[in-house]
Amino acid sequence: MKIGIIGGGQLGRMLALAGTPLGQQFAFLDPAADACAAALGDHLCAEYDDREQLRRLAESADVVTFEFESVPAETVAFLAQYVPVYPDAESLRIARDRWFEKSMFRDLGIPTPEFANVLSQQDLDEAVRQIGLPAVMKTRTLGYDGKGQKVLRKPQDVVGAFAELGSVPCILEGFVPFTGEVSLIAVRSRTGDTRFYPLVHNTHEDGILRLSVASSDHPLQTQAENYAERVLDKLDYVGVLAFEFFEVDSGLKANEIAPRVHNSGHWTIEGAGCSQFENHLRAITGLPLGATGKIGESAMVNFIGEVPAMARLTAIADCHPHHYGKAFKPGRKVGHATLRSADPARLRAGIAAVQALID
């Protein structure tokens, strides 16, 4: 069984690490010559719209999946002529566009911040009148890790903001006074079987995820699963889907979905019965899903810019380093550590020990 993956970064790399023991082989299409997943399979070094190489990938693979959601729609449609593609074109169309995504939440009765479509400065002025300030303006597509966003606090922030974000389609979102950010990693099989990992508490800095802690018996678990299930069923989704929520006094408000394995699910490599990576592969290849329950207490600390010295990381009890084999660069996700501990106190000590190596 050969899996084609669009993108050859750390998510592709971790998918291959999970799938190799299942006897799967991997091919990655990625324009970067130094794509870090290439160590674990064939590397087609080509642009995402290179039809010759896409066709080569499709013809060599039994199924194709994605490492990121901002794949051109044409790429997905082209591939789907030759090979099963999961998640499918419609799931990607929705998930890569904040307007489609939030509209779907609304249609499915899932609470979400107030939002409006912004195709011009005039739209923006009108949206600000309706939603009020503060608000967050985001490009509809291609945003990640806080990029493609602008917080509008005062009326003068609104002036020229549309041009400032590149005069591309945007949405304006009402500011949500959230008390926390959580994500739910869900997986749905080809036959509609659906499983959920425990909710994860996430801490961001400068828009980049820094820390994820898997919860135990989170009071909003059922609500999160209910919302995610509506989306999964609506899209007839196959694979892992990550659902990010704001925690507010009244419960959860949907922020966004990612139609792929997700940074906030990396703890599952050591911390769950079956990791998000293996479960994604099981789902798209038609295998039964694996266990999503926690093993002990788990957390994940991201390494941004550089990975601390391996000798220091491996000296920390319960610490499992994950070095992505990428060149170090400020602001770049280059690795993470999973901590899996017998109890919460020990987990907290492990997190603190890893964080002490970062600052």
Place this chain on the structure above:
Amino acid sequence: MKIGIIGGGQLGRMLALAGTPLGQQFAFLDPAADACAAALGDHLCAEYDDREQLRRLAESADVVTFEFESVPAETVAFLAQYVPVYPDAESLRIARDRWFEKSMFRDLGIPTPEFANVLSQQDLDEAVRQIGLPAVMKTRTLGYDGKGQKVLRKPQDVVGAFAELGSVPCILEGFVPFTGEVSLIAVRSRTGDTRFYPLVHNTHEDGILRLSVASSDHPLQTQAENYAERVLDKLDYVGVLAFEFFEVDSGLKANEIAPRVHNSGHWTIEGAGCSQFENHLRAITGLPLGATGKIGESAMVNFIGEVPAMARLTAIADCHPHHYGKAFKPGRKVGHATLRSADPARLRAGIAAVQALID
């Protein structure tokens, strides 16, 4: 950090799967064009005495290790001129020769079956007079999985037996009426730090390991660790060493050591804090050792000849399939399943479910 591995089979493959998240890269020297580890690193397709390729490996690697112990002594000596090699030449010299190995056990006061060196049929006749029948005759080197062995039960079995095993140096071992077979996976760091996994109960069929079950509070754990520590310290050993014992009424008798990661330690991939593969890599690269304690209850079922259908394996709760990506062939180790369960009853059910797919 680049690791050179002599041999590119499943042990090399699982070493690479464990080391890739540590940011390590791998190169394998193996004469087989279809070496299954090649998916995870560079493959130097060459004989083990090909000095040009050995030198290439040594020059590209920061450290070199072995997947099997029957490496020619000249290969080890040649490599050691260029690069640190662990385990070292002396450890391999002892471990690959049953006569040296058992002599070391005797010198270190470690109980072992009676044994005698057999360099001729005359030696064999004399050894049989001393040790008695039944006894087991084994080639001193190159035996594995029951190959290179002959059980001598009756006097007529002894006639011509030396020629039958190829007229190569052998030992004769007294038959041990053992009640069980256990192995201890030990790891020793460059600085002499030593850790042990829990004793594993092993079941063989036709000389090939079929089932390993990790024990809990085994009454002979301390004795096994004591014996293993004598060997590790004597050899100033670096890396994982597997120690196989017979369980007899009076305790343990040493059967053999393997200076490498070992089939009876595969359960540690999911079943221990840090797997034997990661700990071997930590040891030889000078990193601190990882936790060797069990997570839940664990066992390993070997797949000989073929791997059951992945759809059936993944349908079994707690089952983690490991497909080596090798061509199926009768008698060949082509995969295993690790079972990691919350309690012994569930573990037994999992083992039975996996075994039901084999017969």
